[in-house]
Amino acid sequence: MYPTKSREGPLKKKVNRRINPSRRRRQVSGLNLSDGLKFISSLLLPLALGVFTVVITFEQQKTTRHQRDEDRLAFQLQREEDRNSSRLQREEDRDASRLQREEDRTASQLQRDQDKYLNEERYKNELIDTYIKEMGQLLANNSGSFTSNSITATLARVKTLNIFRQLDPQRNIRIIRFLHEAGQLNYLANSSSLDLSSAELRNINFSYSTINKKKLETLSLAGAILSNATFVRVQMEHLNFSEAQLDDSDFFWTRTDNVDYSFSQLDNANFSFSNLSNINFSNSKLKNANFSFSDLLNTSLSSSEMKNTNVSFAKLDTVKFFSTELGNIDFSSTRLDHIEFWGASLKHINFSSNLFTDIKFSSASLSNVNFSYSWLFNAKFDNTTLHNTNFSSTILVSASFSEAKVSDTDFQQVSCVEANFFLATLSNSNFTGANAKRASFQGSDLTSVSFFGTNLYMSDFRSTKVTESQLQSALSIQDAILPNQTLADDPNLINNGQADCNVSLNESWTLTTGNITIARSNMTTRNCYFALTSYDTGATMSQRVDLLKKWDSKSWPKSQAVLRANMSIGVSIQLKGINSSGNILDHTHFNFPRSNTTLVLDEIMQEFEVVIEFSALANRSNSENYWCDDIKLFIIYGTYSDFLRVIPEIPVNARWAQNGVTVAGGYGGSATNRLMNPYGLFVDDDQTIVIADYLNHRIIQWKMGDTNGKVVAGGNGKGRRLDQLYYPSDVLIDKETDSLIICDRGNRRVARWSRLSGTKQGEILIDNIDCWGLAMDDQRYLYVSDWQKDEVRRYQIGNKNGTLVAGGNGKGAGLNQLNFPTYILVDRQQTVYVSDSSNNRVMKWNKGATEGIVVAGGQGKGNALTQLDGPHGLFVDTFGTLYVAESFNYRVIRWPKGAKQGTVIVGGNGKGSEPNQLSYLKGLSFDRQGNLYVADMNNNRVQRFLIR
Structure with a gap:
């Protein structure tokens, strides 16, 4: 029989576990x-794995959701893109269709x-053809003239x-072309033009x-309406624009000759950079017009009205403003020669920084007109109201x-030497710091006029x-x-120069040698005088004068001291300038019979010294003849002669007429309408030519313009x-x-007439001195x-003792030598230019230099542009351009500053007597307009070549 398991076993174990807690504690502990x-x-490991698994799982879920x-x-x-693309395509299709329709409509x-334009053009051309055909028939029926009868x-x-x-x-x-070519718009004498x-x-x-x-020639558009017309760069000759309306028209850079603008309207017209000659603007209206940088020659603006017009940087020659009304016009930096403002009215006009020659403001009225910093030569303000x-x-x-009649007018710092204020009325006008030397105020009314600091040397105040x-x-x-007709005197810079009998000599004078006394005289012309008493040895007395207190070299840089005295024979007076x-720095002296001397002042001069020397007596009985009296030292301020020979501003591109005009002589002989070998010449401010008739x-x-000259020196035969x-x-x-200063070469002298x-x-x-050429600087x-x-x-x-400034190192071709120097020129920096004739060169000698600089020629004799042949007359303009008359090259050649060769400006056509030929040149000069004058020796004439 199978053994029977006990049912108590597991139960018993459970019971035992429950009832034995101490045992468990013992096991744990x-x-x-x-x-x-x-x-x-x-x-922990399972826990970490679990956490990691959770995290991974979460991230995977998150990624999945994001995806x-x-x-x-x-x-x-x-x-959305598909929908937009479809919509855009539909819109593009619609736009393309619309554009196509628009293009079709536009086309x-x-x-x-x-078609309309072509029809209009065809119609207009047919109009022209019909017009020309009808007008041609009309011409044929009227003997080629529209003006043959009024109908x-x-x-x-x-x-x-x-x-x-x-x-x-x-x-x-x-x-217009048809009518002009048909002869119906001709602007000529004895021709009738169609009325347009x-x-x-x-x-x-x-x-x-x-x-x-x-080119426009012989055309009449009188009375036409030509507003906003364009004539740019057109050459116009013999045109009639009288009574025309030319507002806003453009004549820029035109070349105009014999044009009639009378009674025309030219508001806002542009004539800048134009060349106008023989022009009639009389009775015209010129408002807001522009003539800047233009040339006007032989032009009439009489009875015209000019307002708000620009005429700056222009050149006017022979222009008439008779009875013209001018208002708010800018003439600044303009050159005006032979201008007439007779009876004109000028208001708010700017003439500043101009050059005037032969200007007439007679019977004009000027109000708020500015002439500051200008040069006026032969200006007439007679019967003028200013x-x-x-x-x-x-x-x-x-x-x-x-x-x-002058009122509220500013003449400060003006140079009006020899100005004529005869019978003028000046009120509330200011001449402060002016140079009115030799001015005539005879019979004038100077009510409330300020002459503070004015130079009135030799001025005339009779009946003023x-x-x-x-x-x-x-x-x-x-x-x-003075008004009482006596002569005024400045204070004498010499103390006791009048030999005051009541003042000791030593109070003012330093007696260096000998003995001098102040003696009383019974002569009415001098109460006392300085007389020599150390007869055997002579005597010397001197006095120093502080110049710094008497002369402001900045305000009056060009001045000279004058020393006057009466003296007997045996007395000599020196005047010295000392730094x-x-x-x-310089000195001068004089003795009997001279009664004065002058000394040019230098800016670094600080004082004068006057030294009076009495020679020893040869005969004590003649002691009365050794005396000195009335010693006076004064300063003539402003003796500069900058306008002695005004240097023209010749344009760098200037040209001259190649046919010269005979202005003196032309036939050899001694009659006053003839010359016989003219040499040096001088052209005066008024274009008077003075000639050395050799x-x-x-x-x-x-x-x-004269046919006969006037003999002003010599002419009594050689002698x-x-x-x-x-x-x-x-x-x-x-x-x-x-006066004239003459190099009387045959007499070996320099004469003054x-x-x-x-x-x-x-x-x-x-x-x-065997002189040939002469020059004078601005310090005389x-x-x-x-x-x-x-x-x-x-x-x-x-x-009579000169200072050498060029050459003097014998005859030769070295830079410090000269060979037959002829004509010379001196500029305002006292630089001397010499025609070094036999070296066939022109030399430049800077002030104080010991050798010169070849500035023209120097490459041997010849007719190349780098050569000179017989340099004679010479001239230097404001740009430093040199002009040389070459006697044997029969030409005048121009050498720009620094150039290596020159340019023939006149002559160079062989020796001859034709207007474009020269024969053995001598002197050379220019007038203010830049016209060239040459002494054409063998042709017995002086030729003038007009600047273009």
Whole structure:
């Protein structure tokens, strides 16, 4: 029998586990640390794996969701894109269809427009053809003239005006061409032109459709309406635009001659850069017009109205503004020669920085006109009314304000030497700092005029309303004629120069040697005098004068000191100019019978020294003859002579007429209408030509346009007397003394002849000199070339000892040598230019240089453009361009500054007597306009070549 399991076993175990807790505790408490860690590890690993599994599962779920979202979004985007693409395609199809329809409509419209245009063009061409055919028939029926009778003239005019209204500007010019070629618009004497007044020709362009390739000739469009017409670069001659309307028309860069704009309207017209000659603008209206950079020659603007017009940088020659009304006009930087404003009204006009020659404002009215910084030569303001006019810093040469009414006008810093204010009325006007030397105010009313700091040397105030305080405020009134007809004196710079009997000699003078006393005289002309008492040894006394307190070199840079004295024989007086170091810069002296001397002031001079030397007596009984008295030292301010020979501003591209005009001589002989080998010449401000008439031993003067000259020096046969000359080779005019300075070559002297009427003889300035050429700088230093000593020296007038300024190192071709120097020129920097004749070159010697610079030629004798042959007369313009008269090349050549070769400007056509030929040239000169004058020696004439 199978054994029976006990049912108590497992139950008993459970019971035992339940009833034996202490045993369990004993078992647990019996575990060690290692077992604990193992136990914990066994728990953590499954836990970590579980966590990791959870995380992985979560991320997978997240990724799955994200992927589903992206797929869903991509699907939506694709579906939207498909919808948009379909919509865009439909829109593009609609736009393409619409554009095609629009293009079809446009093409259709263009075709219709083109057809219309072609029909209109065809119609207009048919109009022209019909017009020409009908007008041609009309001409044939009326002997080739529309103006043969009034009916034909009216019919032709009506048809023409009607066709102009129907046609465009380009076709209208074809009508004009037809009429002109048919001889119906000719502007010539003894011809009748078709009346086109009121013809509507707006916007017509003559620049590209001119009648004869950029040239309009003998055409009349009088009274036509030509607004906004274009004439750019067209050459116009003998045209009639009288009474025409030319508003907004463009005449830029035109060349115009003999054109009539009288009574026309030219508002906003542009004439800039144009050349206009023989033009009639009388009674025209020119508002807002532009003439800048233009040339106007022989033009009339009389009785016209000019307002808000630009005439700056222009050149006007022989222009008339009779009774013209000018308002707000800019003439700045313009050159005006031979201009007449008689009876004109000028308001708000800018003439600043201009050059004027022969300007007449007689009987005109000027208000708010600005002449500042301008040069005016021979300006006439006689009987003119001037109000609030500005002449500040202006140079007025030979200006006349006779009987003018001048109010509130500014003459500050003006140079008005020798100006004429005879019987003028000047009120509230200002001459502060002005140079009014030798001006005439005779009979004028100078109420409330300021002369503070004004140079009134030798001015005339006879019968003038002026106060003593006004004159005392002036810088100088030396030798001025006062209202009481006495001569004024400036304070004497010498202390006790009058030998005051009550003042000791030593108080003012330093006695260096000997003995001098102040003696009383019984002569009425001098109460006391300085007399020599150390008869055996002579005596010397001196006095120094502080120049810095007496002279402002910046305000009056060109000035000179004058020392006057009365003296006996045996007395000599020196005047020295001394710098801050005590060095003598310059000196001069004089003795009996002379009574004065002058010394040009230098900016670095600081004091004068006057030294009086009494020679020892040869005979004590003759002591009365050794005396000195009335010693006076004063300054003449503003002795500059910048306008002695004004240098023209010749354009760099200037040209001259190739045929010269004889302005003096033309035949050999001694009559006053002839010359015999003319040498040097000088052209004065008013185009008076003074000529050294070499073989006639005289200086002869020719006024422009005269057929006979006037002998002004010599002419009494060759000889050494003071009333004779002997082969004079050069001459110049000294404006300061109004005299001629002459190189009297055959007499080996330099002479001076006064230009005053009645002068019978000259005086010797320098003797024993083989002079040939002369020049004078703006400080009145005289320069003389010596062809024997091969040098050029500078002289102070009155001093016969010169200073070497060029050559002087013997005859030769070195840079410090000269060989037969002839004519010379000195610029404003005292640079000396010398025609070094036998070296066939022109040399330039800077001030103080020890050697010169070759500026023309120097490549041997020849006729190449790099060579010279016998250079004589020469000239240098404001740009430093050199002009040389070549005696043996029979030409005048022009060398720009720094150039290696020259350009022939006149002559060069072989030796001869034709207008374009020359024969052995000598002197050369220019006038202010840039016209060239040449002494054509062998042809016995002076030729003038007009600048173009």
